[in-house]
Amino acid sequence: MDLTFQKPDFDKFTIRFPSHGVGVSEVKLKIQNYFGLPTNFQTLCFNGSILDDSMRVAFYGVTHKSTVMLMYRDVPSKNLRSSVTLYFTYGGHTGRRGDAGDRNVYVHESLMRKIADLKSIVKAKLGIQAYEFIKFMYKEEEMMDNRVLGDYPVTDNTYVKVSK
Known part of the structure; x- marks a missing residue:
């Protein structure tokens, strides 16, 4: 399952996940692995709902090729890695x-x-x-x-x- 994430600056990126049964916390962890953005600094939103870490993304109707908003608190840029x-x-x-x-x-x-x-x-x-x-x-x-x-x-x- 490919998910596209849109940041507040409208920049977008896509990450592939193994299945539709992926948890929100797993999604946040993968974003952390890619960009070094700590999971506790991330908020994911889809269709006006904030995704709870204890739920699976499918619960919110997120499917293959969905676009999820990634909101985050500022962290020092030296912590972000690419x-x-x-x-x-x-x-x-x-x-x-x-x-x-x-x-x-x-x-x-x-x-x-x-x-x-x-x-x-x-x-x-x-x-x-x-x-x-x-x-x-x-x-x-x-x-x-x-x-x-x-x-x-x-x-x-x-x-x-x-x-x-």
Whole structure:
């Protein structure tokens, strides 16, 4: 389910959610993960109703491609983030970070960067052939090509394992 959010300055952005059964608190958490805007600073409104954190968005009639108003209290701009620095490691004998055989790179990227595009960048930096298939593993979960970096709860200096 794709939801579009409109901010008070009329700027809009869209976030994909796995199902219509998503809770309001989960939506706020995803906005926090994307932009660093704390959930307690956010107020979501749809068709004149303020969405309660304990409810599911479907309760308010929010469906695929709905536009939800995102109201928020001002927070210092240094807390808002739209990019992160990630630590990628590839190779080694044990598969643990810091192994003597590892090849490592830091990459600073936008949270809106598609994982497929990020793989191309990391391949080039690690010296992996463009045609070779690789996967990113973050906390035992494979990062899927069709998603964006912000779909994962990554923060600065997050460790991501690269494997074939």
